[in-house]
Amino acid sequence: MSDLVNRAGPLVVGDAAQDFQPRSDLTYRSYARVQASSADLSRSLLIGALFQQCTFSNVRFDNCDIEGARFTDCTFVGCTFIDADLRSCSFARCEFKACSFEQALLLDITVQGGCFSQTSFDRASIHDSAFEQSVLRECSFKHASALQNTFDRTGFEDMRIADCTFLYALMLECRFDRIQLNAEAVGTIFGISKSDLMSITLIYLGDAQCNPAEDIVAALKSSYVDRKWYFLSAMLEVNYGPEHRLLALSHAMGALCAVAASGIGVKRDEFRFLARVTEVLARQNVLPIGFLVHAAEETGRLLDESNLAPNVSATITELHNRLYLLLQQSVDLYSEAIGRLLPTGDETAEASVTVVYRERPAIGTAEVVRLAGQLMSTEAPNATLVSARLGSWIEVVQTTAAGVMALYAVIAATNGILTQIIRTRALANALAQPIPKRTVQALVRTAVLRNNEPMQSRLARSALATLSDMTKRSTGSGAVHQLVAGGLDKLECISVELDKSAKDRA
Structure with a gap:
């Protein structure tokens, strides 16, 4: 433990018996193999704290500032994090059972190998976070806001993700068992397979819908087009086809550029979502370089416009820079691949x-x-x-x-x-x-x-x-x-x- 503390810099070994009190300052403290039951840490500071192999039973973390804390191999049973601030926290191989994160802020958190069962995220804000090889089972998300999150090889079981704002998510190789999801959200989620989509119960205006006899993607796309949700319609094509991905991505880019040029209804989340999807496709080596060239040029043209509002210009600049970086990386990889395929300088060889x-x-x-x-x-x-x-x-x-x-x-x-x-x-x-x-x-x-x-x-x-x-x-x-x-x-x-x-x- 001393080696870990030394490497971690400012961490100081804490004494749980004395420290676990309301309004305590546990900033940069470290705790290992603590068994805490019915403790009250309400309104405490746990900034940058480290917890390893700890078990918490009916512990209150309400209104705590837990920013940047790290939890490894910990178990939480019946614990509450009501109104807690968990920005930039990381949880590795942690288990939560019958816990509550009501009204908590979970921003930029990382969960690896975690398990959440019968846990409430009601009215919580879960943004820009990553869940990897984890399980969410019988959890509640009523009135929660979950935006721009990534779920990688994560299982969802017996959950209703419909009474909440669950948008712009990457759900890569995830598993779904007895899940309900808002029909409007499907176009803002990338990675769900068509077979998994067919197994999910779609909710519209609070009511469960029967999957249409025809192609469910076609039915959703028709509904989106009727509502003039052109970007979401294009993202359905990117995820499910039948359009070729190059054409679908170009449609999505065109929809965003049209909105940006008009200056009406510009949604930064949509621009960010497209950037994140293209980055996933690039990692999978299935991102057309032709699209990147087109998108970089189109966003460059928009930035040359002098009448863009500052917030719109900043949104387009972020997308342009991310696309241009992907283009540069893709061209480098292309050059390297040609070099491997053709170790010669003679084009006539x-x-x-x-x-x-x-x-x-x-x-x-x-x-x-x-x-x-x-x-x-x-x-x-x-x-x-x-x-x-x-x-x-x-x-x-x-x-x-x-x-x-x-x-x-x-x-x-x-x-x-x-x-x-x-x-x-x-x-x-x-x-x-x-x-x-x-x-x-x-x-x-x-x-x-x-x-x-x-x-x-x-x-x-x-x-x-x-x-x-x-x-x-x-x-x-x-x-x-x-x-x-x-x-x-x-x-x-x-x-x-x-x-x-x-x-x-x-």
């Missing part, structure tokens, strides 16, 4: 590309390379199918390094792991609008300058120029439409083998 699809595509890889090449400003590469075989569906294509770059660029620009493309003509129309190249050109310059190897610099320049072509050139020929519809949605992985002479030069 012969290469054998093996592509694995989940099932046989309508358009073969050789045709994908040729169609992708049509979007390039330089001479289009050629490609020839060498062999194809069952596995999932595997094709081997002979092409050049330029052909590999064209293939990989179109995958990166439109999202390499595509799902359920139905309105592909609309996708082609959306991409037909030329995207200004200023952002990509700036990133090309910085990416090349960051690289000291001349060969890699040439390759980075060519690869990024190819990517720029994919995101800004017109698709009036329908090439992107064909690419998406024909096979990119089925692609799983690619590998590249250079011919011997190119290997020797590399």
Whole structure:
């Protein structure tokens, strides 16, 4: 324990027998293996305190300031945190049973491996917090406000999340058993699978609704559009389809930009939510670089407007900066991937590309390379199918390094792991609008300058120029439409083998 105290800096070992009194100052105290029963810590200061392997039974933490406190391997039974301030607290492997957080402030808290059962969060404010690998069972959220929270691999059991404001949540790989949720909130939640959504009872104006016989997402989208909730309608598409994600994200961005340009009804939470969703997609490697280019340019244009209200300008600036950072990271990753695929500076080098699809595509890889090449400003590469075989569906294509770059660029620009493309003509129309190249050109310059190897610099320049072509050139020929519809949605992985002479030069 002494080592922990020394590393923690100002922590002082506390004496629970003396310290656990109302209106006590336990700031930066540490406690280990405390057994506290029916204690009253009301209106105490627990700022930065550390509790390890403690058990609290019927302890009152009402009106306490617990900001920045850390709890590890602790158990709480029948405890109350009414009107408590728990900003920036962390709970690791803690269990709460029959506790109350009524009217408490839970801002920027972190819960890892926690379990909350029969616990009340009525009228609590739970914002910008993260719950990871936790369980919430038979908890109450009446009149609570829960905004911009993240739930990762967390289970929800026997709960009604309907008499509260539960919006702009990331719910990633979560489990749902006997859950009720406001129908209006579905569009502000990202990560719930369609099968889980079907298992959730939706509540509208306080009444449980029967799931429609038709597609529930389509029914929700129709309802949202009727109410002019265009951003939420687009976010339904981002989460569930059937629109391609690139098109759905562009619709969401367009809805926000239209509202911002009008200056009426601008909601900072919606801008923040879109930024958080794109960051999740980036971590999953399924965020289209084409969207990032488009979004960075659109927000940049808005910021050039001189008539924006200060709060609107600040909101757009936050989104613009987060998107631009993602774009820079994505371009760097793209350059690194090209470097791994093609350890050569010769764009004419012969290469054998093996592509694995989940099932046989309508358009073969050789045709994908040729169609992708049509979007390039330089001479289009050629490609020839060498062999194809069952596995999932595997094709081997002979092409050049330029052909590999064209293939990989179109995958990166439109999202390499595509799902359920139905309105592909609309996708082609959306991409037909030329995207200004200023952002990509700036990133090309910085990416090349960051690289000291001349060969890699040439390759980075060519690869990024190819990517720029994919995101800004017109698709009036329908090439992107064909690419998406024909096979990119089925692609799983690619590998590249250079011919011997190119290997020797590399």
